[in-house]
Amino acid sequence: MMIRTVLITATVAIGVTGVMAQSDAISQRKELMKKNSQHTKAVSAMVKGDAPFDAKVVTAAFTQWADTAAQLPKLFPDDSKSGGETRALPKIWTDRKGFDAEIAAFAKAAAARPTDVESLKKAFPAVSKVCGDCHEGYRAAAKK
Numbered sequence: 001m002m003i004r005t006v007l008i009t010a011t012v013a014i015g016v017t018g019v020m021a022q023s024d025a026i027s028q029r030k031e032l033m034k035k036n037s038q039h040t041k042a043v044s045a046m047v048k049g050d051a052p053f054d055a056k057v058v059t060a061a062f063t064q065w066a067d068t069a070a071q072l073p074k075l076f077p078d079d080s081k082s083g084g085e086t087r088a089l090p091k092i093w094t095d096r097k098g099f100d101a102e103i104a105a106f107a108k109a110a111a112a113r114p115t116d117v118e119s120l121k122k123a124f125p126a127v128s129k130v131c132g133d134c135h136e137g138y139r140a141a142a143k144k
């Protein structure tokens with residue numbers, strides 16, 4: 001977090017060039033995706049019964065997913081197709097409608113606010129399905 005803050009400050013101080021703007025969008029979306037994943041792990045443990053239901057964590061997770069869905073539309077500008085070790089597929093830009101539909105589905109699933117393990121068991125699969133659907137269509141496989 002410190003390093004990120006320093007980098008952003010440095011970027012602003014030097015003046016935002018095209019390359020910097022591009023790598024910034026890539027690093028921002030990857031940062032949000034990492035948070036997505038941390039929350040998915042915590043919530044999934046509750047669904048499986050490996051961890052007790054924790055309303056605070058669940059609300060934080062759904063709130064972060066919804067916030068991420070709101071930010072995603074602006075984090076794939078035309079100049080962020082490559083660089084920054086991005087795994088974003090070109091299809092995001094050739095099929096923007098389809099990609100936007102995945103973002104909308106994500107926002108919809110993340111709008112749920114489960115209050116107990118039963119409602120969580122209904123709401124969470126919709127979220128994890130859209131993570132998988134969007135990755136399948138618009139994210140390249142990880143390099144080994």
Ligand code: HEC
Pocket residue numbers: 026029030031033034036037040065072085086087088089099102103106127128130131132134135138139
């Ligand atoms: C609308 C499409 C979309 C949705 C929804 C989505 N992702 Fe992603 N995700 C992507 C794309 C595209 C990338 C590649 C980003 C890049 O490398 O520039 C990515 C990358 C990632 C990464 C790798 C980040 C890194 O450091 O390289 C993780 C982890 C991840 N997503 C988790 C999730 C989880 C968990 C969810 C659901 C809660 C989710 N994503 C929902 C499109 C999506």
